[in-house]
Amino acid sequence: MANTAVLVNEFGEVGLDHHLLRRADEKTVLLEHGCVCCTTREDLVSALLDLLDEEDKGRIPPLDRVVVETTGLADPAPILFTVFSHPVLQHHYHVDRVVSTVDTVNGELHLDRNPESTRQAAAADVVVLTKTDIAKSGEIQALRARLRGINPSASVIEASLGEVNPEALFNPASNWSPTEPSDPTENRPGTVPETFVAGDVRHVSRTYSTSLKFDGPVDWTAFGTWFSMLLYARGEDVLRVKGLVDVGEAGPVLLNGVQHVVHPPEHLGEWPDEDRRSRIIFITRGVRSEELLASLEAFRGIVGAGPRLLEANAPV
Amino acid sequence: MCILCGEFVTRIHWTEKHAEDKARASIDAGAKDENRRNRRRERVRRAAVTNEVLRHYGLKVSDWSGTKYVLRDGKGRSELVQDLGSLWPAAQKLTGRPLDPLDPALHGALANGG
Numbered sequence: 001m002a003n004t005a006v007l008v009n010e011f012g013e014v015g016l017d018h019h020l021l022r023r024a025d026e027k028t029v030l031l032e033h034g035c036v037c038c039t040t041r042e043d044l045v046s047a048l049l050d051l052l053d054e055e056d057k058g059r060i061p062p063l064d065r066v067v068v069e070t071t072g073l074a075d076p077a078p079i080l081f082t083v084f085s086h087p088v089l090q091h092h093y094h095v096d097r098v099v100s101t102v103d104t105v106n107g108e109l110h111l112d113r114n115p116e117s118t119r120q121a122a123a124a125d126v127v128v129l130t131k132t133d134i135a136k137s138g139e140i141q142a143l144r145a146r147l148r149g150i151n152p153s154a155s156v157i158e159a160s161l162g163e164v165n166p167e168a169l170f171n172p173a174s175n176w177s178p179t180e181p182s183d184p185t186e187n188r189p190g191t192v193p194e195t196f197v198a199g200d201v202r203h204v205s206r207t208y209s210t211s212l213k214f215d216g217p218v219d220w221t222a223f224g225t226w227f228s229m230l231l232y233a234r235g236e237d238v239l240r241v242k243g244l245v246d247v248g249e250a251g252p253v254l255l256n257g258v259q260h261v262v263h264p265p266e267h268l269g270e271w272p273d274e275d276r277r278s279r280i281i282f283i284t285r286g287v288r289s290e291e292l293l294a295s296l297e298a299f300r301g302i303v304g305a306g307p308r309l310l311e312a313n314a315p316v
Numbered sequence: 317m318c319i320l321c322g323e324f325v326t327r328i329h330w331t332e333k334h335a336e337d338k339a340r341a342s343i344d345a346g347a348k349d350e351n352r353r354n355r356r357r358e359r360v361r362r363a364a365v366t367n368e369v370l371r372h373y374g375l376k377v378s379d380w381s382g383t384k385y386v387l388r389d390g391k392g393r394s395e396l397v398q399d400l401g402s403l404w405p406a407a408q409k410l411t412g413r414p415l416d417p418l419d420p421a422l423h424g425a426l427a428n429g430g
Contacts, residue, residue, distance in 0.1 A: 085327050221358055222365040224331035224400060226417055229369065232404035233416040253334075262330040291418045298423035302368050 001166045003064040007047050044068065044082055045089065052092055065170070066093070073116050076100075076123040077259040084261065095263060099169065100124035101159075104135040107143045111150070118207055121147055122239035122283040123258045124154045126169060133160040149313040150207055153242045153281045207239065209313045210289040212296075214278040216305035217248035226299045227255075235260040237287050243280030244271070255280065279310065289314065329399035331362070356382050366403070372425040373411045377403065 054060045068079060076098050083089050100120045103110065107129070110117040121127065127147055132140055144156055157168050223245065231238060236259060244252040251268035282292055289312040296307040328336045339355040342348035359379040366377050370387075380386040380396065387406050388394045395406040407415055416422070 219365070220334075221331075221362050225362065225366045225369060228329075228331055228400040229404055229415065229417045232401075233414065234418065264333045265330055267334050287418065294420070294423060295417045298426045299417070301426065302365050 001065075001170075003061055005051055005060070005063055005066045007044070007066060007068045044079065045086055048083075048089055048093060052088075065096070073114075075116065075119055077119075077261045080258055080263070081261045084264065096170070097125035098123050098258070099126045099128060100154075101128045101130050102143065102147065104129045104131050104139055104143055104158075108139075108146060111146060118150060118285075119239055119259075121150045121154070122207070124151060127151070127154045127156045128164055128169070129156060129158045130162065132158045150209060151240065151281075151283055152209055152211060152311065152313070153240075206286055206314070208282075208284050208287065208289055209311075210282045210284070210292055211310040211312070212280055212282075212293065212307045213310055214246065214303075214305040215308055217246045218278060219302070219304040220245065220247040220253060222299075222302045222304060223247075226296070226303060230295070231257070231260055231262070234284075234287055237285040238282065239285055240283040241280065244268075244278060245280065246276065246278040252276075252278065278305075329401045331400050332358075335359075359385075362400070366400070368426070369417075369422070370407065372422050373407060373413075373415060375407055375410060 048066065051060070051063060051066060055063055070076070070079065080095055080098075083093050083095055100123070102117075102121065107117075111121065129140060129143065140158065147154065147156060157164060227241075238257070238259060240259075241255060241257040241262075243255045245255055247253050247267075249267065251270045254263075254266040254268055256263040256265075282289075284292070289309065293307050293309060296303065300306040335351075335355040335358045339348070339351045342351050356379075359382060363377050363379050363385060370377060374390050375387060376389075377385050377387045377397075384396050384398060385403060386394055386396055387403060387410065389410045393410060395410060397403045397406050404415055
């Protein structure tokens with residue numbers, strides 16, 4: 001965690017966290033006005049630009065990483081959008097990962113009641129379960145199953161008494177777990193998490209996750225037509241897309257999107273493992289797996305390959 | 317900067333990022349020319365595959381000087397768009413109806429060759 005700056009965001013007039021964190025780390029900058037994503041996007045821009053400026057002038061050591069701590073109600077998509085779209089930031093910063101913390105004791109309640117919680121879990125690359133030290137037995141496993149139902153691509157790590165190993169948090173390998181869950185006790189592909197059995201209707205909009213592969217190489221240009229059209233029509237309901245797409249080259253294209261915001265796709269030089277098939281996870285709100293599959297099947301002639309379902313988790 | 321309209325384009329749509337980056341990054345003159353040709357080929361191909369979808373809506377798109385795309389309907393109306401991100405809203409504006417890849421009517425049209 002050396003050479004890491006932390007941008008803290010908080011509501012309220014007294015910037016208590018700011019003072020605490022400044023004592024711990026001189027690179028902490030307090031963002032004003034509360035919510036980073038909606039009301040103070042420019043503050044995030046200026047805070048990140050300030051860090052570049054201070055680094056350039058030698059006032060702070062060269063930075064390896066910036067951690068942006070958002071409010072509990074934040075939507076991660078506008079933050080990603082800010083970094084991807086700003087004319088300067090997009091050339092100096094690379095979004096590494098979205099980390100979401102989930103309170104193990106109250107997580108189920110938050111996921112039931114708050115659409116923001118589901119959006120954050122869907123956007124996460126890494127989920128940290130907090131307060132596992134005071135959780136009842138069974139709560140951790142139930143929450144893990146629930147989170148896997150929402151976002152099968154996220155790796156889940158546990159923090160007891162607020163302690164978490166930074167290496168586990170920022171381990172590059174944890175950024176993509178395409179087929180194998182990190183914990184063998186988690187639900188395997190093809191199974192339905194126990195929290196999503198029939199009749200278990202949740203309070204928030206229905207969230208579906210769909211893991212699929214393609215039966216051959218995909219025409220990347222044509223896939224762009226389909227996916228951009230999907231995001232135009234249903235972007236707000238496409239909470240997350242993450243995948244490796246076989247485009248007939250030596251390596252796959254790494255696809256990563258949160259709602260309307262798509263990471264610049266990376267054309268990798270080689271596959272990360274032996275499995276050289278496309279695999280994509282869609283996390284959607286109200287859009288059923290069958291609808292996505294039917295659409296991709298209809299686009300088969302254009303995209304060059306058809307979809308095959310690997311795993312689907314539905315709320316009911 | 318777009319030399320035709322003077323628009324300062326700072327955002328490259330994700331669908332065009334790879335080809336744009338390659339076309340801009342090449343140092344070797346031969347590779348630069350090849351990457352520019354690839355970029356142009358990809359734009360023409362993007363218009364061709366997108367037309368297979370747009371046919372259902374009575375629209376047609378074509379590359380416009382390698383800088384924009386021009387979207388036309390059967391009544392002679394047209395819209396200039398920067399990329400696929402702005403093409404779909406413009407298409408909806410021209411047709412007056414929503415375009416949705418999950419629409420079964422579109423699926424049927426694609427199965428019948430558009």
